[in-house]
Amino acid sequence: MTSFTVNNNPVHYKMDPNTPLLWALRDASNLTGAKYGCGNGECGACTVMIDGEAVRSCQTTIAAIEGTEVITIEGLSRERTHPVQLAWIANNVPQCGFCIPGMIMAAAALLKKNRNPTEDDVKTAITNLCRCGVYPRVIEAVMRAARIQRGDETLDAGASPGVDPATAARLVPALTPGGRQR
Ligand code: FES
Ligand code: FES
Numbered sequence: 001m002t003s004f005t006v007n008n009n010p011v012h013y014k015m016d017p018n019t020p021l022l023w024a025l026r027d028a029s030n031l032t033g034a035k036y037g038c039g040n041g042e043c044g045a046c047t048v049m050i051d052g053e054a055v056r057s058c059q060t061t062i063a064a065i066e067g068t069e070v071i072t073i074e075g076l077s078r079e080r081t082h083p084v085q086l087a088w089i090a091n092n093v094p095q096c097g098f099c100i101p102g103m104i105m106a107a108a109a110l111l112k113k114n115r116n117p118t119e120d121d122v123k124t125a126i127t128n129l130c131r132c133g134v135y136p137r138v139i140e141a142v143m144r145a146a147r148i149q150r151g152d153e154t155l156d157a158g159a160s161p162g163v164d165p166a167t168a169a170r171l172v173p174a175l176t177p178g179g180r181q182r
Pocket of ligand 1: 037041043044047059
């Protein structure tokens, strides 16, 4: 059994310790934001934060992260008000959307460490692949998110998706502190 926290909830996965974190999150915790793309560490669709670092969850076993703090796209902010999320919505970054959860987690991890990144810093830090080619919008949105985080720009939260956080938490118990986990 392996123990760590996911979105601030303690989890104890009764799974093979060599199970990739991506599958524990998706199959056991019903946290399907992190996506399976290449499965070999290249595309970044599966990116989550572990102790504040952007990590490819398809390449990380649950045994390797004992005692850590995992944050997924579902746990980044309850009201979708993280600066990266605000900028992503305002700049209409997504096209098909498949790469977006991983991109956002990579961007959030970058801004945790670097509040004033250059465009080159963004290109170096975010190596995620996007089959739709939204890279220019990603760079602009990360720069905007940095301005929001520093207080140099203010953005209102985007329109509600029509699912309130309480409903989302009921549908996805892992979002709720104390929610059922395996
Ligand atoms: S699915 Fe993990 S890096 Fe592509
Ligand atoms: S928006 Fe389609 S893969 Fe990136």
